[in-house]
Each structure stands twice: as structure tokens, then as C-alpha cells.
Amino acid sequence: MGSREIARPAVPSFDQTEINWDKLDKTKLYVVGAGIFSGVTVVLYPLSVIKTRMQVASKDAVQKNAFSAFKNILKTDGIPGLYRGFGTVITGAIPARIIFLTSLEMTKAASLKLVDPFKLSEPVQAAIANGIAGMSGSLCSQAVFVPVDVVSQKLMVQGYSGFAKYNGGFDVARKILKSEGIRGLYRGFGLSIMTYAPSSAVWWASYGSSQRIIWRFLGHGNDKENVPPSQLKIICVQATGGVVAASIASCITTPLDTIKTRLQVMDNTQKPNVRQVIRRLIAEDGWKGFYRGLGPRFISMSAWGTSMIVAYEYMKRLCAITEES
Template structure:
């Protein structure tokens, strides 16, 4: 994965270079794997979104009460509102993201190698740059999908409008606001997801190095390769650390972005008005609405996605 010789010496036994992958197999198999992970974790996103848009008079103000309310009114399907829209848009967005991530990471490692930073620092910088770049490239596809799916997630909840599927949302948004309506919150999405992605990948890359060093794996090429379960455990731990770090830093921006994206065109608040409302309702902690589900979501998503991602790369290594 990494370009520098020192990084490859240390982690060549546990990581796979981008140029060693069968790209066609990587994208096709990856679409199936990531769809399965999304299916398993999607309800967490629905709960988080509902908590973030809840008004002061909403009875359901905790994750458990939101789940009970959804199950009572809509059953299990209620936890998957907007899922079809997300999957449709997630596949091209994921292709763009992963391609940009891997290609940028190679260039970033080459860029930072002359500075002779420690391995964890090099990994944090290179992975952070790659994560931010990948997020920026994928936002053009992701933001409209995010707008549509979030409106479906909260329809009929806390005074929000109801729709007949994703196409109905897109039609009504385009009718009322034009194409820019599908990009509401684009600036905040970039400000939220790009730093979040940078922090996530930086934390993931550096924490792995720290953990491997703690476990006593150095740069000796004659070392026996770690067993598969050790590799998976280190990757999972890195995913949890990365998710925890990113969620704590970026939740306020995510809360504001979500509120802007789900508001009807007749309300159309500014970013400042959204912040004032959140603070007036709950004080500064209002900016951290949904932190619990977001923390769980980013940790669970991050760990599941990174394990699926690393497994996918192992599956798609080219035959020598």
C-alpha cells in the first residue's frame, strides 16, 4: 500500500500495495462486500439522523426511544428508510473514494519520506492527506445521495414531510430549489467529511504502527509474519481508535449539516440560525446531539469497513 521502502520493510507482511491488486475484481467484489456491511449497520445511521433533527417537543430524545418509535410505527423496514438510495449512490462514490485514497496515499508517502519523520507520524500525515483527498473527490456523488437518504430517514418525524421514495424526494427538491437543492450543506459536508476522513485515516494509519511496535514487530525482514488473527485484531483496534477520534472531533459539524439538509425549502435556515437553535434548545451540548450513535456508528462502520476492505484486498491480489 505504501510507497516508501522503510514502510514496506515494516509493514510489507501485513499490507498490500495498490499496484498488486486486480482492479476489476476489487471493484466488483468490493461492491458486494460493502453492500453487506452497509445493510448490517444502516439502522445506526437512521437513529443518529433522527436524534440530530429532533425538535424540543419531540418525545423520542434517546437512541432507544427512537428505535422503539420506529419499530412501533414502521417495524423493521422503518430502520432501512432510504437504504435503496444510499446503495445506488454508494457504489460509484465508493469506487471514487477508494481509487483516490490508494493513489494519493502512494504519492503522499513519497512526499513525506524525505522529512525522516517517525513511522507513526509518516503514516498519520500520508493517510490523512489521502483520506481528505478521497473524501473531496467523492463528495460530488455522495452529497445528493446524503440529502435524499436523510430526508427519507426523517420523513413524518418531528414535523418533516413524507415522500414516496427517493425519486419523489429528488423531484420535489429539484422543483423547489433546483440542482443546488441536492447540494444543500455541500460546504459543510466537505468541512465535515473531509476532516473526518483525514482524522480517521490518519488515526488508523498511525495507531496501527504504534500497536505493531507495542507488540514487538520491528523492521527485521527475517521476522516471521504475524498470524492472520493478530493482523485482523490490530486492524480492528485501529478502526475503533480512528472512529472514536473522528466522531468526537466532527460531530458538531455533522449535526449542523444534517439539519440544513433535511429542512424543507420553506424554512431554509442559515448555518448561524441552526447553531443558535441548537444552543438555545440544549446549550452547547446540543451541537453533540447524536454523539453516542455517531461514536458507535463511526467505530462500527470504521472497524467493519476496514476489516472488509483489508479482506477484499487480500482476495484481489494478482496471481504472480
Template sequence: METSDSQVQSFGQTEINWDKLDKTKFYVVGAGLFTGITVALYPVSVVKTRLQVASKDTTERNVFTVIRGILKADGIPGLYRGFGTVITGLIPARVIYLTTLETTKVTAFKMVEPFKFSEATQAAIANGIAGITGSLVAQSVVVPVDLVSQKLMVQGYSGHAKYSGGVDVARKVIKSDGIRGLYRGFGLSIMTYGPSNAVWWASYGSSQRVIWRLVGNDADFEKAPPSLGALVLVQATGGVIAGAAASCITTPLDTIKTRLQVMGHHKRPSTVHVVKTLIAEDGWQGLYRGLGPRFFSMSAWGTSMILAYEYLSMDFFLLYLHLL
């Protein structure tokens, strides 16, 4: 059974429609918007990473003491260690991810439509498939960037080595382990970001539909468009719900991955060893180190991305003009 244009439009009530997207605006303006979001939220990633790699002897083991320690030692620039590497590497990674995400989402919806699931269920499945596919494709760029930036984030902290910059990190890793050294933790990255993106997009896609029904606005959006304030509020709420679900489910894997990636070249602990160490130091809650910053980052990043993302949709932009 073919999916009609109206069905696809219903699926994308407040989501981007890839076929009608202004690609120039998406890739050019979008790069600037997403870079701005990264600037604003990057310090949260630095704090999260430091919390995840802290040893049992480290005194800075909560958000406030970590921030205070960074500011005391390096000032504001300390909150942006590794930022240059992230911006350089993640702009192409984000383009790859979002392109794959949107093209896959439309295809996935057409695949599940014949099963006659509820709209919320169809949205959850299609968004989930798109999220995990986009993440898998982007990991070839993301993993080396993550590894280099995280080593810069924790340099000199809790006994970690110091570097002169991203190139120095890459050079030393390649000298020690070859190119494969830049992909340390690749398997765990797939296991972390794949499910994380699937859960985030599935939760976001289904939750906003549930919210629209709860507020009594699940009708045809083209005939009865919601107010701009209501649209932003529903999307923001959906982003928070999605961030909570994704962070709670995948933080343990993210903590293990981060520890594996930032360990010195000669330590190379196994995944089992990392898990045992975390449990020995803090019990099972040790696997959830950095949960607070990660939840905040995923919720804030996701919500900001969605709002910027929707601006890039021609349908959404025209809706703004109509409402003004």
C-alpha cells in the same frame, strides 16, 4: 529521493498495496462486501439522523426511544428508510473514494518520505492526505445521496414532510431550488467529511503502528508475519481508535449539516441559526447529538471496511493462505 519497493512495503505493513491489488476482485467482490456492511450498519445512521434533527418538543431523544418509536410505527422496514437511494448512489461514490484514496496514499507517502519522519508519523500524514482527497472527490455524488436519504429517514418525524420515495424527494427539491438544492450543505459536507476522513485514516494508520510496537511485533512482516487473530485484533483496535477521534472532532459539523439538509424547502435556516437553536435547546452538548451512534457507526464501519478491504489485497490474501 526515490522510494524503494521495500519502503513502500514497510509503509503498507498491514495495509493494501494498490499496485498489487486485484482490480477485478476489488470492484466486483468489493461492491458486494461493502453493500453487506452497509446493510448491517444502516439502522445506526437512521437513528443518528433522527437524534440530530429532533426538536425540543420531541419525546424520542435518545437511542432507545428512537428505536422503539421507529419499530412501533413502521417495524423493521422503518430502520431502512432511504436505503435504496443510498445503495444506488453510494456504490459508485465508494468506488471513486477508494480508488482516489489508495492512489493518493502511495503518492503522499513518497512526498513525505524525504522528511525522515517516524514511520507512525509518515503513515498518519500519508493516510490523512489520502483520506481528505478521496472524500473531496467523492462528495459530488455523496451530497445529493445524503440529502435525499436523510429526508427519507426523518419523514413524518418531528414534523418533517412525507415522501413517496427517493425520486419524489429529488423532484420536489429540484422544483423548489433547482439542481443546486440537491447540494444544500455541500460546503459543510466538505468541512465534515474531509477532516473526518483525514482524522480517521491518520488515526488508523498511526495507531496500528503504535499498537504493533507495544505488542513487540514491529519487525519485517514478510519475514515474521503475525497470526491472523493478532492481525484482526490490531486492525479492529485501530478502527475503534480512529472512529473515536473522527467522531469527537467532526460530530458538531455533521449535526449542523444534517439539520440544514433535511429542513423543509421553505424554511432554509442559516448555519448560524441552526447553531443558536441547538445551543438554546440543549446547550453546547446539543452540537453532539447523535455522537454515540456516529461513533459506533464510524468504528464498526471503518473496522469492517478495513477487514473486507484487506481481503481484497492480493498480498493479504496470500498471507492468509500462508498462515492456513
């Protein structure tokens, strides 16, 4: 590692800006992480509701923009309308995130070792390792996340634009199991994999590489002493990397997310398939229909990504194993 730092002094080393899996107290990480990510979810959840409403709206009910959808929800349901399905999401999100983070960090550590012999630049190394890790984390967590997604999205749109009403998450799950069996809870599983796995890969790859590019632009490591950057500067770079990653990932994956959302909220009596959903979207709104909710999705991914990565990196510092321990 020492020889690599001398050979490439243009950016801070991994050790200066990142804490790897083997340096973390896992128990503390999971406990602190559950609290931090639950707090972030509380703040950003309304954006998911607005995005979902815009994506599933019929042609007559479609909102012109996210603000119109926001005002409509407040008018009809008040503040509670912005948190429909929240209980289901927060309950299922904790185990899903534990699975995601464990797979992410373990895969990233292994991937960095695999790409190291190729002597690639640090941005490229980071993009490859983080991209593989992001996809791995998403694939592993989908088994928990998809049923939560199906139930929560039905709650988000209940009573809206002709959708059925329910008495909470358990009522949704019970009715799905009764009418469709366990397969009903995994409706759109393939599309979820196709949406979230590439999105996660693109997000983490963009985040990992953009950080190194930003560090290079800032000229860190050019001094002979190779002084580590301040904590504030590290946070600013990580936050900027989160916004860059979100903008790229949201533009690439929003069409698949729109199709997946529509497929998941439809009733079993409609027996929809992907081709029918695509045809209906095009008939209603043309090709731009695939980008319904892009604004809220971009804002949500940017806000979530930036908040998540800053909170996550801070959390890793809190949970780092000290030399004394």
C-alpha cells in the same frame, strides 16, 4: 526499502501488513468491494437512521437516548422504519465508494513517496500519508455522496416531527429539483466538505499511525528473522486501529455533522442558514445539542470503521496480483 526495514526493525514493514495500489487487480477490487460494502451497509444502516432522527428532533420530540429512538421507530414504523432511504443510499454509495477508494489508494501511494525522504518514523509517515489520502478520497466522492445524503436523510425523517412525506427517493429528488433546482441537491455541500473531509483525514491518519504504534507495542520485528505476523493478528490490529480512529473522528466532527444534517432536512420554505441552525440548537438544548446523536454516531463509526477496514484489507488480499500473474 530493504535498508529501512533493517534500520527500523520495531514494527512490520508496509509490505508485511498492507497491499498497495500497484499490487491490486482493480476490476476485481471494484466488483468484490461493491458486494462487501453493500453487505456492511445493510447491517449498519439502522444506526444512521437513529442518529439522524436524534439530530433533527424538535425540543418536544427529542429522545433521551439512542435506545429510546430505536424503540420509537419500531413502534411507529416497524423494521422498515430502520431502513428508510436505504435504496437511495445503496444505489449512490457504490459509485461514491469506487471514487473514494481509487482516490484514497492513489493519493496514499503518492504521499508515502513524498514523505519518505524526510526519514520520519513509520507512525508519523503513516499518519501524514493516510490523512492526506483520506481527505482526498472524501473531497472527490462528495460530488456523488451529497445528493444521495440529502435525499436519503429526507426519507429517514419523513413524517417525523413535522417533516414532509414522500413516495421514495425519486419523489424527493423531483420535488427538490422543482423547488430549488440542482442547488437543492447540494444543500449543505460546504458543511459536508467541512465535516467529512476532516473526519476522513482524521480517521485514516489515526488508523494508519495507531496500527504502527500497536505493532511497536506488540514488539513485532524484534526477532532477527523478522517473521511476518499471522493473518489473525493483522486483522486484530487493524480492527483495533479502526476503533481508535472512529473514537477520535466522531468526537471531533459530530457538531458539524449535526448542523449539516439539520440544514439538509429542512424545507426550502424555511430558508435556513448555518447561523440560524446553530442558534436554534443552542436555544433548544444548549451547547450539548451539538452532540446529539454522538452515541449512535460513535457506535456507527466504530462498527462501520472496524467492519469496513477489516473487510477492505481482506478484500485487498483477495484482489492482490500474485507473482505468477
